[in-house]
Amino acid sequence: MSGLDRIDLELLAALADDPRTTIVSLAENLGLSRNTIQARMARLEQTGIFLSYERSFAPEVLGFPLQAFVSIGVRQTELPRIINELARIPEVVQAHGLSGSIDLLARVACRDARHLFDTDARILSIEGVERTETSLAMGEVIPFRVAGLIGLARRES
Numbered sequence: 001m002s003g004l005d006r007i008d009l010e011l012l013a014a015l016a017d018d019p020r021t022t023i024v025s026l027a028e029n030l031g032l033s034r035n036t037i038q039a040r041m042a043r044l045e046q047t048g049i050f051l052s053y054e055r056s057f058a059p060e061v062l063g064f065p066l067q068a069f070v071s072i073g074v075r076q077t078e079l080p081r082i083i084n085e086l087a088r089i090p091e092v093v094q095a096h097g098l099s100g101s102i103d104l105l106a107r108v109a110c111r112d113a114r115h116l117f118d119t120d121a122r123i124l125s126i127e128g129v130e131r132t133e134t135s136l137a138m139g140e141v142i143p144f145r146v147a148g149l150i151g152l153a154r155r156e157s
Contacts, residue, residue: 078128
């Protein structure tokens with residue numbers, strides 16, 4: 001098990017249901033004191049369970065309606081430097097290291113097809129990047145979610 005108890009899991013479930021909820025509201029809904037909720041939140045934060053407090057924005061609203069996934073093959077010995085250079089490209093909104101034939105998977109947001117072409121060329125020009133393959137994102141069909149995992153963890157605890 002993950003070291004989370006029933007109260008931690010209830011707290012996380014409440015946050016998954018309403019990420020903008022307040023400490024006071026969490027305390028009322030869970031039947032706990034505000035100090036207990038604050039202490040639990042601080043402890044959970046120290047464990048690294050919260051990925052980000054950054055708000056997510058729709059790239060389309062910012063003028064970048066075209067999204068794509070770029071599969072990137074690299075020379076492994078240069079991976080840390082390549083990741084640093086990839087992070088400097090503003091169109092790269094997310095990237096993951098993978099096992100298998102693809103080394104990195106970058107999600108990019110662009111204005112149009114030409115912008116995507118230029119962005120892909122900038123990625124490919126990074127020293128140590130050996131190949132790229134770009135796939136257009138046609139739409140997000142399942143957004144990032146953890147509520148199901150919290151449910152599983154609650155049943156297993």
